[in-house]
Amino acid sequence: MELTLSILLGFMIIGAIFALHAKDLLSAIIAAGIVGYSLVICFLLLKAPDLAIVQIVVETITLIIMVAVILDSTREELKVKIDRRQIINISLALVFMLVLVFFFIQAISNLNPFGEHTLRMASAYVGETAAKTGSANLVTGILFDFRGYDTLGEATILFTAALGVLTILRIKGRK
Amino acid sequence: MIVYILCFILFLVGLYGLITRRNLIKIVISLSIMEFSIFILLVLIGYIDGGIAPIITGLESNPTYVDPLPQAMVLTAIVIGLATTAMLMAIAIRLYRKYRTFDIREIKNLKG
Secondary structure: OHHHHHHHHHHHHHHHHHHHHOOEHHHHHHHHHHHHHHHHHHHHHOOOHHHHHHHHHHHHHHHHHHHHHHHHOOOEOOOOOOOHHHHHHHHHHHHHHHHHHHHHHHHHOOOOOOEEOOOOOHHHHHHHHHHHHOOOEHHHHHHHHHOHHHHHHHHHHHHHHHHHHHHHHHOOOOO | OHHHHHHHHHHHHHHHHHHHOOEHHHHHHHHHHHHHHHHHHHHHHOOEOOOEOOEOOOOOOOOOEOOHHHHHHHHHHHHHHHHHHHHHHHHHHHHHHHHOOOEOOOOHHHOO
């Protein structure tokens, strides 16, 4: 189980690195699709079918939006010379990474090993969802009943984003 | 433990791209890579060996379910990620129509 997941995650890392270095923007987007669709397989292996369904829909919509934007503009990747500013950026990125590695090492010692999670808050949900909400699917029961306000906020964000996209694409800009 | 480290490496790849790339589309791709790595990390933490998917079938007596709480949270986060990406792509295409480039060094009016 852990080996399969490691292979998939390695595959995702290779796809991500290729997406960042591709010379053609269209192939960069397809390589980002590798990461998204591998995530679907990971969710299925981790016994999360709801997440897999949502992720495959979301990934397809994202790819369609990105391909539409690329076909409407340009596919050329910029030519970046290694100048002073680029060196500053790369060293800044390395510093950020080192800081994050430091905190990650501290955080990972507090986590349980993979596969030995203990239920804390969710144990109440697991016991009571069927009786209290009448839903056979625990994830749906939590999402729409115990944490209904979260879902309301999510719907608000989605609505606001749709309004924002419509507003941005409709108005005429000043030349 | 190795899966957590691989997730973290995926996050670092996204962060590196976010800081060093100069193309708006590549920046959006890096952001979504970072998002994906966080999703998979949260679901990995909630996994229990030998657990079944959190759906009550009534077929098994005394079943062990994987933790449904991270799954519910990640479900919310995936949809919000879609909203963010769509918004960023809309802004990118508007900027392209005004400046005819995706290069953030050329988009001078964004400087404060």
